[in-house]
Amino acid sequence: VAPSFPMWIVENSAGGTTAYCGMNEGLGKVLRFGAFGPDVLKRLTWLRDVLAPVVGSAIKGHQIDLLSIVGRALAMGDECHNRNAAASSLLFRQIVPLIVASGAAKGGEVIDFINQNDHFFLNLSMAACKVALDGAANTANSSLVTVMARNGVDFGLQLSGTGSTWFMAPSPVVNGLFFPGYSQADANPDMGDSSITETFGVGGAAMAAAPAITGFVGGSASSALQTTREMYRIYMSKNPRLAIPSLDGSGAPLGLDALRVLDTNVMPVINTGIAHRLPGIGQIGAGICRAPAPVFNKAVATLWQKLPQNAFQFAKRAMRK
Amino acid sequence: VAPSFPMWIVENSAGGTTAYCGMNEGLGKVLRFGAFGPDVLKRLTWLRDVLAPVVGSAIKGHQIDLLSIVGRALAMGDECHNRNAAASSLLFRQIVPLIVASGAAKGGEVIDFINQNDHFFLNLSMAACKVALDGAANTANSSLVTVMARNGVDFGLQLSGTGSTWFMAPSPVVNGLFFPGYSQADANPDMGDSSITETFGVGGAAMAAAPAITGFVGGSASSALQTTREMYRIYMSKNPRLAIPSLDGSGAPLGLDALRVLDTNVMPVINTGIAHRLPGIGQIGAGICRAPAPVFNKAVATLWQKLPQNAFQFAKRAMRK
Numbered sequence: 300v301a302p303s304f305p306m307w308i309v310e311n312s313a314g315g316t317t318a319y320c321g322m323n324e325g326l327g328k329v330l331r332f333g334a335f336g337p338d339v340l341k342r343l344t345w346l347r348d349v350l351a352p353v354v355g356s357a358i359k360g361h362q363i364d365l366l367s368i369v370g371r372a373l374a375m376g377d378e379c380h381n382r383n384a385a386a387s388s389l390l391f392r393q394i395v396p397l398i399v400a401s402g403a404a405k406g407g408e409v410i411d412f413i414n415q416n417d418h419f420f421l422n423l424s425m426a427a428c429k430v431a432l433d434g435a436a437n438t439a440n441s442s443l444v445t446v447m448a449r450n451g452v453d454f455g456l457q458l459s460g461t462g463s464t465w466f467m468a469p470s471p472v473v474n475g476l477f478f479p480g481y482s483q484a485d486a487n488p489d490m491g492d493s494s495i496t497e498t499f500g501v502g503g504a505a506m507a508a509a510p511a512i513t514g515f516v517g518g519s520a521s522s523a524l525q526t527t528r529e530m531y532r533i534y535m536s537k538n539p540r541l542a543i544p545s546l547d548g549s550g551a552p553l554g555l556d557a558l559r560v561l562d563t564n565v566m567p568v569i570n571t572g573i574a575h576r577l578p579g580i581g582q583i584g585a586g587i588c589r590a591p592a593p594v595f596n597k598a599v600a601t602l603w604q605k606l607p608q609n610a611f612q613f614a615k616r617a618m619r620k
Numbered sequence: 621v622a623p624s625f626p627m628w629i630v631e632n633s634a635g636g637t638t639a640y641c642g643m644n645e646g647l648g649k650v651l652r653f654g655a656f657g658p659d660v661l662k663r664l665t666w667l668r669d670v671l672a673p674v675v676g677s678a679i680k681g682h683q684i685d686l687l688s689i690v691g692r693a694l695a696m697g698d699e700c701h702n703r704n705a706a707a708s709s710l711l712f713r714q715i716v717p718l719i720v721a722s723g724a725a726k727g728g729e730v731i732d733f734i735n736q737n738d739h740f741f742l743n744l745s746m747a748a749c750k751v752a753l754d755g756a757a758n759t760a761n762s763s764l765v766t767v768m769a770r771n772g773v774d775f776g777l778q779l780s781g782t783g784s785t786w787f788m789a790p791s792p793v794v795n796g797l798f799f800p801g802y803s804q805a806d807a808n809p810d811m812g813d814s815s816i817t818e819t820f821g822v823g824g825a826a827m828a829a830a831p832a833i834t835g836f837v838g839g840s841a842s843s844a845l846q847t848t849r850e851m852y853r854i855y856m857s858k859n860p861r862l863a864i865p866s867l868d869g870s871g872a873p874l875g876l877d878a879l880r881v882l883d884t885n886v887m888p889v890i891n892t893g894i895a896h897r898l899p900g901i902g903q904i905g906a907g908i909c910r911a912p913a914p915v916f917n918k919a920v921a922t923l924w925q926k927l928p929q930n931a932f933q934f935a936k937r938a939m940r941k
Contacts (some may be wrong), residue, residue: 374832375697375706376865385696388709392735395716399728407720412715510865511695520868544697544831547867563630 304343305351306501308427309365314434320426321347322346323344325416327478327581331491334581347411353409357397365427368420370541374549378509379424379425380493381516381570381585382501386411425492428499435554438463440606442599443535444555447567447590450575451490456594458557460602469595473573475519476584487576489588494569499553500538503568503587504530508543508551516570516585526568527552533559533567557602560595577620601602625664626672630747631684635755637920639778641747643675647738648902652810652812653895655902667787667842674730675690678718684711686748689741690822691862694872699815699830702837702891707741708734746813756875759784761927763920764856765876768819768888768911773812777915779878781923789914794894796907797838803812808897810848810909815890821859821873824889825851829864834920835905837891848873849887854880854888881916894932 306319314561321331322341322357328334375385390415397417398406413419432445441459448455470488477483496502506512507527518526523546530552537550555567562586566589574586625638642652645663647716649655689710696706713733719727734740753766762780769776776786791809798804817823827833828848831841845866851873852858858871876888887910894905 371705376695384692385706385709388713390708391713392709395720396728396731396735399716399731407717410717414717510868514869520866544834545841547831548835557820572855582647 302600303347303504305347305421307356307426309423309430311430311434314431314586316430316433318426318430320429320550323416323419324348325590326418326572329455329581332572332581333487333578335579339581340508346475349411353398353403353405356393356403357401357406358394360384361397363393365423366431366540368393369427371422372420373501373505373508373541374544376509376511377514378496378502378505378570379420380496381572382509382512383420383424384417386604387417387425388422388482389532390423413485424501425610428495430458433500434496435459442602444498444557444598447494447569447594448492448553449489449494451487454489454591454594456557456590456598457603458598461598462606464601466594466597468591468597469606471591473584473586473588473590475571475573475584476515477573478582478585481575481583482559482601485577485583487574489525489569491571494590497567497569497590498555500530500534500554501541501572503532504555505541505543506552506568506570507545510545512570516587518587527535529565530568532563533565534560557595557598560590560592563600564592566590566592566595624668626668626676628744628747630744630751632751632755633895635752635885637751637754637755639747639751639752641743643671644737644743645750647822647893650902653893653902654808654899660902662722670726671730671733672754674719674722674724674726675715677724678722678727679715679799680717684714687752688742688827689714689859690745690748693741694826694829694862695865697830697832699823699826699833699891700741700892701817703830703833704741704745704897705738707745708738709742711744742814745822748818749816750813752820753816756780759884761923763877763879763923765819765888765919766892768815768876768915769813770810771817772808775810775912775915777878777911777919779865779919782919782926785922787915787918787920787922789912792909792912794892794905794907795838795885796892796894796905797836798894798905799903802904806896806898806904809897810890810892811895814891814892815911818888818890818911819876821851821855822862823873824891825873826862826864827889827891828866831866833891839908850886851889853884854886860939878916878919881911881913882920887911887913887916 309318368386369379372386377385431441436445438459443459444458445459449470453467455467473489506523509522534552534557535554538553541551542548569588572582575583630639688708690700691712693707698706757766757779764780766780767778770791773787775791794810827844831844855873855876856875859874862872863869890909893903897905
């Protein structure tokens with residue numbers, strides 16, 4: 300049988316873009332962290348054969364406003380990358396009444412699974428960030444970062460003004476906290492597409508919203524506030540739909556600017572899970588890393604080469620305003 | 621027909637006490653804020669005839685750990701008096717799978733009501749605080765405050781060491797924000813039993829956990845932090861089960877001490893709803909007030925009279941440790 304896996308469909312109606320993501324499996328021994336034992340495959344099969352049809356039927360014809368959930372969750376202690384307890388609860392509140400109304404025979408089983416997974420929203424958070432950034436891709440002359448991603452070996456970045464070109468550097472080591480029995484020696488360099496959340500401006504950029512995450516990734520309540528304040532220096536704006544109460548309603552950073560990163564030498568903070576360096580084991584911790592400087596140097600150098608010199612200076616000045 | 625209304629039963633198993641509370645009706649035109657129009661009565665009838673039987677059957681034989689919900693909610697931006705969005709979500713997640721499993725015919729209707737009420741947990745928060753404090757009542761010589769309550773005219777306080785004696789003063793005016801169309805001129809002085817939450821140490825005492833509430837009751841993120849830091853001066857301890865992430869996991873204040881209130885002249889902060897001064901209208905805003913000093917003066921004077929002089933001094937010194 301050919302492998303198949305159901306997907307969420309996430310649409311950016313204003314930007315005309317669409318993204319897709321799978322159903323979140325939870326933490327620990329899960330496929331997306333490199334685990335692939337019988338229990339992992341069994342769960343994936345159940346997600347495909349039970350959860351996806353039940354949820355798919357239930358939400359058919361309904362739209363779920365993901366950015367609204369992210370906004371409410373930032374007021375409830377999530378940063379929507381490593382902490383999704385509130386967003387998953389809010390999603391649960393939207394989906395479950397629809398499952399109940401659908402009268403699905405296995406609705407109870409699906410409701411229990413979603414209820415026990417405080418990261419169920421994570422995949423939708425990532426897809427929402429992806430679809431928003433795709434809507435800002437391929438803008439001439441723009442130094443907006445549209446993708447940051449890691450594959451465990453390399454860290455890759457794309458700029459809006461340089462299209463689908465990847466700018467690469469070695470993937471960073473994550474400073475973090477480890478699950479019992481694991482240590483830094485077991486850790487793979489940073490891995491995954493999830494840093495699309497920081498590219499958009501939540502996750503590490505919105506640390507101030509989630510002081511409780513410091514118990515999972517390290518740091519303190521004051522360092523969480525300080526991180527978001529620092530990130531404001533390298534993002535273009537503040538998101539008017541994502542207020543952070545601990546900063547008196549100031550919006551989450553919006554629009555990571557490669558030029559500002561170069562000018563300030565402040566690298567984006569990424570909240571991330573830590574995968575074991577050996578295949579089959581999965582997640583062994585969580586922590587914080589910084590995007591590597593060379594990707595920004597390379598990206599801006601390429602953007603520079605594409606621009607007449609005057610246009611570059613003009614764009615740089617315009618962004619400062 | 622004699623009036624009847626279903627009740628939650630809340631038990632303090634360690635303390636051997638039991639408390640009761642009704643089902644939360646929501647905000648605005650609701651009975652507990654003095655509204656009693658046809659829509660209010662219709663909702664109450666529905667709560668009695670539909671919601672209560674469905675929830676009652678569903679949770680029969682199950683226990684819901686309310687203090688655990690409060691603890692998680694404090695890490696999700698609630699202070700569990702004026703803001704209960706997270707706690708209501710967490711309660712929803714515990715109750716709804718049970719309703720679904722029960723197969724109740726009107727389960728969907730009940731699920732929709734709970735889902736639309738971000739204060740559904742409030743009554744349980746109050747009852748949990750009440751039952752905990754009842755477990756600490758009637759302790760000889762104790763200056764622990766076990767009740768603070770207001771009836772719209774008077775503010776009343778009870779101490780553990782003085783049993784069921786009420787110490788009274790005029791109910792304070794609430795400084796707050798008003799719903800559109802209303803102002804301070806419409807406001808009744810502070811009213812209700814809900815300040816049992818502050819007596820226990822959440823609500824206004826745990827403001828630091830809920831910076832978003834400042835948009836509802838006034839203040840700022842820094843004043844929210846400052847309020848809890850100030851409250852530590854008049855509570856005996858920190859609650860080890862109620863960590864506040866924005867204070868690096870420091871526990872919510874626990875055990876309001878009338879002696880410390882007198883010594884510091886710091887009055888407890890109460891987050892509260894504002895009722896219209898005319899009957900039938902209901903809630904018109906929310907804000908902050910301070911418990912009135914005379915109730916503490918009177919209570920400690922009575923406690924003093926009950927004690928041999930030496931015992932009083934000894935108790936005072938012991939509490940300082």
